[in-house]
Amino acid sequence: MPLPAAQFHDLRDRRVLITGGGTGIGAALVDGFVRQGAQVAFVDIDAATSLELVDRLSVETGYRPLFIHADLRDIDAVRRAVETVAATLGALHVLVNNAARDDRQQLEDVTEESWDESQAVNLRHLFFMSQAVAPHMRQAGGGSIINFSSIAFLLNMAEIPAYATAKAGIVGLTKSLAGKLGPDNIRVNAILPGMIVTERQKKLWLDETAIAAMLDKQCLKRSLTADDLVGPCLYLASNCSMGMTAQTMIIDGGAL
Numbered sequence: 001m002p003l004p005a006a007q008f009h010d011l012r013d014r015r016v017l018i019t020g021g022g023t024g025i026g027a028a029l030v031d032g033f034v035r036q037g038a039q040v041a042f043v044d045i046d047a048a049t050s051l052e053l054v055d056r057l058s059v060e061t062g063y064r065p066l067f068i069h070a071d072l073r074d075i076d077a078v079r080r081a082v083e084t085v086a087a088t089l090g091a092l093h094v095l096v097n098n099a100a101r102d103d104r105q106q107l108e109d110v111t112e113e114s115w116d117e118s119q120a121v122n123l124r125h126l127f128f129m130s131q132a133v134a135p136h137m138r139q140a141g142g143g144s145i146i147n148f149s150s151i152a153f154l155l156n157m158a159e160i161p162a163y164a165t166a167k168a169g170i171v172g173l174t175k176s177l178a179g180k181l182g183p184d185n186i187r188v189n190a191i192l193p194g195m196i197v198t199e200r201q202k203k204l205w206l207d208e209t210a211i212a213a214m215l216d217k218q219c220l221k222r223s224l225t226a227d228d229l230v231g232p233c234l235y236l237a238s239n240c241s242m243g244m245t246a247q248t249m250i251i252d253g254g255a256l
């Protein structure tokens with residue numbers, strides 16, 4: 001199903017930073033913000049795929065998003081990325097904290113190291129990204145931070161104890177940051193996707209049986225794709241949602 005070509009005119013020239021923008025939902029978001037005429041930067045650990053995206057968008061739209069190759073588990077690299085974006089594009093208006101890695105693990109196999117690794121890749125950088133962008137958003141007169149959580153933490157899924165904990169933590173983080181940053185006109189909201197059929201999901205976890213089981217739960221009887229997240233994210237970034245902060249938006253085809 002093609003995306004409706006909605007334009008959020010206030011997003012033109014807005015400076016936007018997206019984490020994990022190289023593939024999956026993040027790549028659809030980079031594409032979506034570029035097509036709004038925003039100035040887009042993204043961070044990813046996967047340089048090859050990210051540079052392919054930059055080249056494709058450059059050919060298709062004439063705009064080259066700024067790609068920063070960094071590992072978000074490294075908090076110094078997180079801070080450097082924000083400073084690079086601010087120095088190159090100017091003070092940021094929008095941060096989309098999207099990067100994550102939904103590794104499966106059995107209860108008995110979780111170690112202290114694997115637990116900390118999961119929180120580092122799925123939770124910690126969202127706080128430090130937000131901390132680093134807040135002064136730039138204040139300078140810009142306000143901003144919007146959009147944190148990607150997941151409905152997975154509400155589904156009693158046995159094989160993702162650390163990931164589910166991180167995704168639940170993102171909702172708490174969103175509400176705390178919204179309370180702190182609201183007086184500076186910085187809004188903070190979370191998106192909880194349901195089953196989104198991306199290349200990685202198809203390769204690792206989503207066989208026909210898993211897709212059929214989720215479609216059975218959904219009200220909408222089609223698989224959602226990365227494009228289904230673009231409109232909600234643009235809306236949360238735009239002033240169209242200017243009264244909305246500290247909220248969670250569930251995009252799951254009605255699975256919950």
Ligand SMILES: NC(=O)c1ccc[n+]([C@@H]2O[C@H](COP(=O)([O-])OP(=O)(O)OC[C@H]3O[C@@H](n4cnc5c(N)ncnc54)[C@H](O)[C@@H]3O)[C@@H](O)[C@H]2O)c1
Binds near residue numbers: 097
């Ligand atoms: N796909 C789904 O079904 C689904 C469901 C619920 C929530 N989500 C959430 O949506 C967001 C995007 O998911 P996705 O399915 O597109 O994931 P994905 O794995 O396809 O993409 C994640 C991106 O983040 C990057 N990344 C991972 N670790 C990184 C690191 N340490 N440093 C820098 N970049 C890193 C990856 O290279 C990749 O480009 C995630 O927060 C995920 O938890 C996805």
